[in-house]
Amino acid sequence: MLQCRAERGVARWKGLASVLTRIDHVGIACRDLAAKVVFYESVFGLTVVSMETNEEQGVKEAMLAVTEGAPQPGVSYVQLLEPLGPDTPVGRFIARRGEGVHHVGYGVTDIAAALASVETAGVRLIDSRPRHGSLGASIAFLHPGDIGGVLTEFVQSSHDSAGTNPGISN
Ligand code: CO
Secondary structure, eight states: OHHHHHHHHHHHHTTSOOSOOEEEEEEEEOSOHHHHHHHHHHHHOOEEEEEEEETTTTEEEEEEEESSSSOOTTOEEEEEEEESSTTSHHHHHHHHHOSEEEEEEEEOSOHHHHHHHHHHTTOOBSOSSOEEOGGGOEEEEEOGGGTTTOOEEEEEOTTTOTTOOOOOOO
16 A cells, blocks of 8 residues: 555656755764864765865865765765864754764755745745856755754755856855
8 A cells, every 4th residue: 555655656746856856964963063074084984075164154165076086977975074163054064963963965066046936836935046166066955844853955056057147155
């Protein structure tokens, strides 16, 4: 019975393009970025491809490529996030829930179209327009309350842009 329902579900969505193209990164909140970078490098053999401070989001962050060899287009990342202070989104997250998984970032090919699509489906947007993310990407967050408690981020990487203008606003 369950299988029949699942098959009908698959049939229903067949032919529609997927909004999500890949898992771009998992965002992990931590108290000490330098220590966590050393941990992920030494235990999992990951490589840091960028470290930056994003004042707008109140974080210091490192992107570590999950791949063999040099990062390629379409590669996925671990994104380690240390809050710049207690009164920031990640600072409040750690105070409430401790260190751990903070959000999931999914790749999209056209972030404006992806935002419009999920908003039509009834998902609230935290960012109604894309903004600047790591590695030159355009990013936007969706409301976790409409996605089973998962803070969800769309990422249109500089590799994915396909000539479209994501219309970033600062
Ligand atoms: Co992220």
